[in-house]
Amino acid sequence: MTTWDGIYRGTPSAAPHYCLPVKSLGNGSLWIAAFLSGFVIREPAPYELYMVFLSVVWLLAGLKLRREFGPLIIMMMLYIAGGILSIPLAQEMGDAAMYIAVSGFLAITSIFYAAILAEDPWRYRVLQNGYIACAVLVATIGVAGYFELFPGADYFTLYDRARGTFQDPNVFGPFLVLPTLLLVQKLMRDSVLGNLILLVPLAILILGIFLSFSRGAWGLLIASTLIIYFLALVTERTALRRARLVLLGAGGILALFGLLAAALSIDAVADMFTQRAQLVQEYDTGRTGRFTRYFLGFQMVMEHPFGIGPLEFNKYFPEDEHNVYLKGFTTYGWLGGTVYIFLAIWTLVAFVPLVFKSRPWTAFAQSVFAVFTAHLMLSLVIDTDHWRHMYLLYGLAWGLIAANKLEQRRWWQTKVSGV
Numbered sequence: 001m002t003t004w005d006g007i008y009r010g011t012p013s014a015a016p017h018y019c020l021p022v023k024s025l026g027n028g029s030l031w032i033a034a035f036l037s038g039f040v041i042r043e044p045a046p047y048e049l050y051m052v053f054l055s056v057v058w059l060l061a062g063l064k065l066r067r068e069f070g071p072l073i074i075m076m077m078l079y080i081a082g083g084i085l086s087i088p089l090a091q092e093m094g095d096a097a098m099y100i101a102v103s104g105f106l107a108i109t110s111i112f113y114a115a116i117l118a119e120d121p122w123r124y125r126v127l128q129n130g131y132i133a134c135a136v137l138v139a140t141i142g143v144a145g146y147f148e149l150f151p152g153a154d155y156f157t158l159y160d161r162a163r164g165t166f167q168d169p170n171v172f173g174p175f176l177v178l179p180t181l182l183l184v185q186k187l188m189r190d191s192v193l194g195n196l197i198l199l200v201p202l203a204i205l206i207l208g209i210f211l212s213f214s215r216g217a218w219g220l221l222i223a224s225t226l227i228i229y230f231l232a233l234v235t236e237r238t239a240l241r242r243a244r245l246v247l248l249g250a251g252g253i254l255a256l257f258g259l260l261a262a263a264l265s266i267d268a269v270a271d272m273f274t275q276r277a278q279l280v281q282e283y284d285t286g287r288t289g290r291f292t293r294y295f296l297g298f299q300m301v302m303e304h305p306f307g308i309g310p311l312e313f314n315k316y317f318p319e320d321e322h323n324v325y326l327k328g329f330t331t332y333g334w335l336g337g338t339v340y341i342f343l344a345i346w347t348l349v350a351f352v353p354l355v356f357k358s359r360p361w362t363a364f365a366q367s368v369f370a371v372f373t374a375h376l377m378l379s380l381v382i383d384t385d386h387w388r389h390m391y392l393l394y395g396l397a398w399g400l401i402a403a404n405k406l407e408q409r410r411w412w413q414t415k416v417s418g419v
Contacts, residue, residue, distance in 0.1 A: 026061075027126045029054055030116065034130030037388050038138040038175060039165045047388060048105060055112050068402035069114040071350075072394065075343040076107035079328075082336025083310065090309030099310040099331075102386060109388070110395035117399025118406065124364045127396070128182055135179035136201045138164040139208030142172060146211045160272055162211040170382060173209045173217025174375070175389050180205040181224050181367040188232055188248055189363055203259060210263060213276040216382050220374045227370035231355055235362075290381070293317050297326045307333040324379040331385070344376050347394060350401050361400065368396045 033054055036047040065073060083100040090096035116123055142164030145156025156164055166172040183202045187195055209217050229249060236242050264270045300316070301307065310331045314320050321327040329337030355366045372393045375384060384390045 026058075027123065029057075030123060030126045031130035034127045035134040037131065037392065038134040040171075040388060041163075041165045041167055043102075048102075051109050051112070052105070055108060058112070058116070063112075063115050064119065065111070065115060066118050066402055066406075068405045069111070069118055069398040071346055072114055072343070072398040073111055075339050075346075076110060078339045079332055079336045079343070080104045080107055082307070082332035082334075082339065085335070086307040086309050086331060086333050088309075089304075089306060090312055091315070092311065096310040096312075106386065106388065106391040110391040110398075113392055113395025114398040114402060117396060118402035121361055121400065121403040124361050124396075124400075128364060132179040132182060132201070135176050136204055138166075138172070139176055139204045141165060142208045143204065143211060160268075161213040162208060164208065169212040170214045170216055171387055173212030173214035174220050174378070174387070176205050176209050176212075177217065177220050177224055177374070178367060178371045178389070178393070180209065180221065181228055181371060182364070184225065184252075185228060185232075185363045185367050188229075188245060192248070206256065206259060207263065210260065211269070213272050215276060216378050220371070220378050223374040223377065224367075224370040227373060228366050231366045231370070235356060290319070290322050293319070293321065294323055294326055297321060297323075297330060301326075301329040301334075301337070304330075305334045307331055307336070320383060322382055324382070324384045327383055327385050343394075344379075347397050347401075348373060348376065351397050354400055354404055357404070359404075365400050368393060368400070372397055 033047075033051060036045075036050055039046055080100065080103055083103055087093060087096045087100060113127070116127075141156055142162035144150060145153040145164070146162040148154060156162065158169055161169040162172065163169040164172045166175065180202065183198050183205070186198060187202075206221075209221055229245070232245055233242060236245060264273060296317070297313065308316070308330050313327070313330050321330060325337065325341060328340040332340070351365075351369050351372070355362070355369045359365065375390060375393060378384065
């Protein structure tokens with residue numbers, strides 16, 4: 001019986017034919033892409049410029065767009081088409097066109113990551129390592145900035161909240177969640193004593209999320225951690241290892257409370273936490289508050305099949321949509337809004353079976369699934385439309401979905417040819 005490892009690594013006829021320098025350069029370029037994804041304090045960011053170059057080079061080198069992630073390609077293109085149709089409705093067409101151009105670029109990055117993983121799912125290790133290295137550095141900068149540990153450190157804060165190398169603390173915090181979960185997965189599956197060194201970057205990441213004072217990031221971390229913990233329990237086959245997971249969960253909660261207690265011992269941190277920990281803020285309620293805007297916004301788009309134009313919502317209301325599903329309809333019209341909801345549901349449904357399969361990349365898939373699912377929930381109360389890592393999550397999800405389909409097809413072909 002041919003295994004996944006045999007198909008992708010041990011079978012010469014099926015394995016990608018790289019010479020070592022080319023493969024190393026390719027992996028290095030992917031590591032840099034993942035690493036640069038956390039530096040978007042100005043636009044265009046180095047990530048955008050680099051990804052344009054990288055996508056072109058990989059396509060010229062023969063990167064394939066496969067039908068296994070065709071739904072991602074089709075729906076992303078329809079989503080952008082809806083945005084293009086809405087551009088003439090905007091008062092500032094130049095700004096509107098630039099906004100949709102950025103959306104189109106990000107859609108291409110999601111397709112690129114899907115193609116990369118579909119061709120060779122072992123590349124997840126390269127992307128994972130680059131993302132974690134970036135996140136730890138970015139979190140360190142955010143924490144150091146918050147505590148003003150060097151001259152000019154306040155540049156990396158906003159409204160007394162850590163933002164690191166992002167424009168907004170509400171993006172900085174959620175960006176750190178996936179690498180946090182990947183480290184947690186490592187500790188859950190392997191020896192904790194053998195991986196004590198991981199506790200240092202893990203503490204930095206958690207502290208960075210906390211000091212962003214983003215309620216969305218806090219909720220994202222909690223929801224994602226609960227999901228992977230549940231998946232670990234239900235997929236673990238031995239009672240002894242389940243008991244170990246229970247003990248690790250209890251120990252993790254105690255360690256988290258210890259870290260938070262140390263942070264809250266600082267008066268400025270405690271004061272901000274008291275303010276931000278309230279479930280409903282002043283700007284959430286009222287006649288033009290966040291929740292009222294959802295109702296009024298959906299009423300408005302019912303009369304505008306092509307939307308109201310990119311960047312137009314805040315001309316009718318005090319603030320933006322703060323809901324990516326509503327923004328799908330206001331900015332991308334009925335076409336884009338419907339397609340985005342369909343894409344989110346399709347991705348989630350197609351991804352579910354993978355998290356229960358035994359694969360070398362199961363832990364990675366579970367982490368991506370948990371963070372992606374939590375982001376879909378977070379998108380109900382915040383605008384994730386131009387979050388670089390949200391498009392990365394879509395790409396990773398469809399890359400793994402496609403890799404699983406290709407594995408099944410190769411397995412059947414091998415089985416049939418061997419009969």
